[in-house]
Amino acid sequence: MKMRSTRELAVLGLSVLTLAACGDGNGLGSNTPGGNNGTGGGNTGTPTTWTPGRYAADPNLPDSPALPLDTQVCKVLEASDTLVKNADGSLPASADPTPATYGGATTKLNNPDQARIQAALDACGAAVDAEVGSQIAQADQQAAAKQQAANQPLVNVGGASGETLSNPAYKGSHFAVRLVKSSSGRGNAFLSGPLVLPSGVTLWVDDGVTLFASRDVVVYDKAPQDRPNPITCGAAVNNPAGLPAPAGTVNAGQATLAGVSGMQNCYPLIRGNHTVNAAIMGTGSIDARGYMPLISSSSLYPTIRWATGATEKFTYSGNNITGVVTPKFSCTNTIAAYRAGTLAPEGTACDVVTAMGTATLTTPAVTYVVNRQATSVPSGVTVNSPGCASGTAGCARWVPASWWDVAYHGNKDIGGGPYSFQGNPGMVWLQQSKNLTLYQITLRNSTFFTVEADGVDGLTAWGIKIITPLLPDAANLASVGLNNDGFDGVNGSYSHLYTGAQISASSTGVKNTDGIDPSVANGPEHASLGTGSKTTSGSPIYFDGYVKNVAIVYNYLSPSDDNVAFKGGLPDPRVAGAKGAQNGSPAANMLWGIDGNRDVSSNRTYGITVAHNHDYNGHGLSIGSPTNAGVRNIHFYDNYFDSIYDGTNAATDMGVVGLRIKSGQARGGDVSNIYYDGACMRGIGSFLVFDMYYTDPAADPISYTGLGWQPPSFHDINVSNVRMMNIPSNKAAGKAGAGSLTFRGLHADTSFANTQSVIQLSMNNVVADNDVALSISNLSKGVVNIGSTDGSSQSKAANATLNLGANVSLLGQSFAHGTGGILTNTSSGAGKYTAPTNTLNLTVNGSDDAGSATDTNPAATIVSQNPKLSLCDNPASWPTFPNVK
Template identity: 25%
Template sequence: MQRYSSTLVVLAFCLSPAAAAQDTRTVTEPVIPTFCTKLDAHLTSISDSTYNTLSAADESKLDTDRIQKAIDSCGKGKAVVLQAQGRFNAFVSGPLELREGVTLVVDKGATLFETLDPKVLEISPGSCGIVSKDPGRGCKPLITVSHVSRAGIMGDGVIDGRGGQHILGTTTSAWDLGEQALKDNAGQKVSRLIVTDHADNFTLYRITLRNSPNFHVSYNAGDGFTVWGVKIDTVQRIANTLHPLSRNTDGIDPGNGSKNITITRSFFREGDDNVAIKGGPGGVTNMTVIHNHFYWGHGMSIGSETMEGVSKIRVTDLTLDGTDSGIRIKSMGTKGGLVHDVVYDGICIRNSGRPLDITAAYAANGPVKGNSPPTFRDITLRNVSISGGGKILFDGYDHDHRAQVNLDGVFLTDSMAPDTPYTYTFDNADVVFGPGGSNLQLPAGTDATISGSPTKGTPYSCVDRFVPFPTD
């Protein structure tokens, strides 16, 4: 088996003071721990022409118990390794729980598949693999990390949630349930791939996460979360088609009292928000997103929950290539609060439907109007280059709850002859043009103000910034 080695590398930001890292930790490249146990695969993955999967005969051969026993008996600071052995390269599991200081490593060439049997994942009898208006999740996550510190999930292998494959005994997938739930105004009771709660100093390193039934990673109420060299690779959602696929498959969602977060050197493509910062109970603060590439998905998002605040966020050296939205802050009157002290610096966006999508009129998760209105202020866009047309929104809530945005070096690089036109929404907002220049031509808007004016400048260079999604 390959022996892992990594050189500690301190994140070198090389930024202006306003764009400096907001994660208060000194973040270094993770190191895969010494192994306490190596588990060999007993199953072989196959292809059904669309997905990697297992034969019907292997679906019931769960590895849950032996993986969980290995985790439970592993000492702090050590790792349980899942490894391929010849033609055997697959594991299949129900719910797993990480323990204090223990890392789960999926080795290169190995895949950990989530079971397709909803009974294995159900929280109560019959609660999983359905559409229901009852409250609650219905299904346990594949991996839970709760009230432990210094746990991790690492390795060059794959964790596959199989969201597009038929739930056992049905002709319906988890993603099909998501579409049914949308039509029925109900909830899809399917699993999430990784859910953490009060998991301080949790690490994801080099792992590939694929095709989660719902969110890939939900990080809540933790202090210290590092995502380094991770790939999220889920099929593209194509709305308004017979099988749109991959609804609600967010990539990384920090929220609910989390702080000190770094996402770096990662590649994400999925069916919803690539990253969604959720300012629910406890809010989110001190987060750095640096040196990343996003592809299909809903972009670099804040919201829709912002009621307890989002602050001290720095997003730097990010490419958004074909995302539905690019830079996105979304909320509404029923889930709004203060979003402030947010800087985007060194951003390349192309072929996005909404390259700048800052709106307090987001309607997907509740009524636009309500008793918890959002306010966005001290939002800075610096060195942002956009091509490919699309909608640009600076859209506040009302006269007292506004969207205040500073533009400093924000350019439409194909503004003279775009293949797709640019359109604007500019309401209840205040835009300040900075010294770096901009060629955005904002309309008069409704209850909107402009300080300064568009000026000439040199657009931020995106030469060699857009790279293919790594599939090796």
């Protein structure tokens, strides 16, 4: 039987990685089922002593993960020969065509693989539990007994640590389910609805294989015992505090959505709860197909549709929408009728989708109605889009929304505030886990957050690729958009949102598709391990709900939202006494929900590391927006940011961000001891963003969080060895391709938290190249009801202290300043800051003078003396996003 050596990632320079070939040339072993059924062999046995190693290419990191051995596979599943990818990696529309009638989708076509994949995962989970479940429970009980005996009232009981449970003694001898190509034909794809990843099990997607998500919206809707409210998956609603749900819904009269993410109403594509040693691996890919129109296997299920060629027009009267000329949306049923098992009559007011608007609605505006007709739009509509007239057969009609349509409407059209609700499934969502591993896998076209890991001790994301949106060529066969007659749900275009906006690699129309989000859990739990979709282990395990021992390294990240986001709330796993002054107890008692210094495993230097990543599109390596549970001791180093910002074209700039901390007055907490060391950034819209007004107080009400006012505090933030650059094509064109620096702390508000909080930030070896036009900005979103403390009338306050250490040059060709003035440069050469009339509480200690006054290019001087910054000039430091077909 062919064996395989560990596949490692080698480092080129400081950060560029290559994959070392081994074994049969691709490091994957045989694809033949006979060689991988796991019926023989087994592992080599558990050593009597075991010590985790150290990854040689970066001694700060733990050992690299490895693909399973052939002998460790529980089950090999072959792709059906009816599912063959296009050359560009997409799934042909003919694989699961839009049914002729609504509700006509069938399991055979739209969800053929869910049952057999889940059966294999369940069987593997049961086998692992039978082999090592009792050992895990015993280790956890022993650890918990010691923690309880220590009687530390401010610390949650966590049981056995992730490091302890990573010992081979707690892993099954057969633990992987492997998805492979067909051995008898061309099949190389799987099509499945939601899957449960059991504890101890690895889902292995083989090279050249893609697991595609079913687009049957029905399979993602949660069972009654799992959903937080009766709203269906796929809904887009707005329910402000005090506003009852629309009349006719099951929860009519109740404001049930406050503080609830729409993702909680859907089963994610892959989920797991209370797991130990679970993993998703392989050089294949998983594609959530967020751009595809949704279909339904139930004629009763309420879905959103939009009218081709129609432009929605309405006016505001107070806070209500009136004068609707052309409703853009309809629904196929109401939530209330669906839950009752009936069909609502044509013309019934929709509750699955609310009226569009940028203002909070104080009363429901009935704008959208049930319309199940396939070839008509509302009466009186004239369709005049290119190539499509009202008399064109099959042209003026309702079109099913995609997940990205639902997300955009729920996130933007109906207000975008705290009560906007986009009922989209996440892609991978693991809750309360120890040792969750993502290795080499490609995750594409997510429908919501790509990877959400709540309350995890031991999260490793190593060498993975995340890209959303990735629209393959086959998605635009007709070379036309959704707003005209080229789309028919079978072989038309899926490259536009319903708004008509073209979806591109830098699209802001694809909402909330974060890359990797390590987040605190709701609280500590003592629960049985999830050993399958319907089974649990016999003995409960302790989970403390904190985030610790995280390594996000050597990845390629290009989402349409945060590349990485550490979320320290809104749920807070800490006991009341550990919340410090926020909960009335002494500040000295305060603990942090995300803490890189808590229980650090012996096989690494730092408890939380984000390093050697290549970032393309996205909103940055982030902390927040919720930080109420506290975030500290995170090390970001040697990361690359490469995008297309040229400072001139808002249509393509798309808000690309570098390093970011964000929070607000009702979700804030202590963020401290954050270390950024080594970053090359080029073509980035916002290089550094440290902002306590991510949402203004009116848009972040205490009724939403339920926590009261909790102002954030950002201090001991250390930024070193960062270079801000223009991209070569912009340099050649003479474009000033650079962005802004945002430092915005809290003023003492007159109507809200009434607290001033000043950001404290230190910078060393931070440079902007000479061809960069840089500005310090305060964002464009206004902050309401500010009582200024510096005599200004500005509503966009800085409130930051910048301590400039050695070798800081933020000049470039020019140093711009916003309205009212932030910093100005009036000298030549290296230049120094001069005090403007209105500093908006921005204090700069030190100078950006990098050398003598005669040095006309201080940035180049700094770079020449700094190996990390010089590495940014190495062409090998800027790889294109890898082929993910």
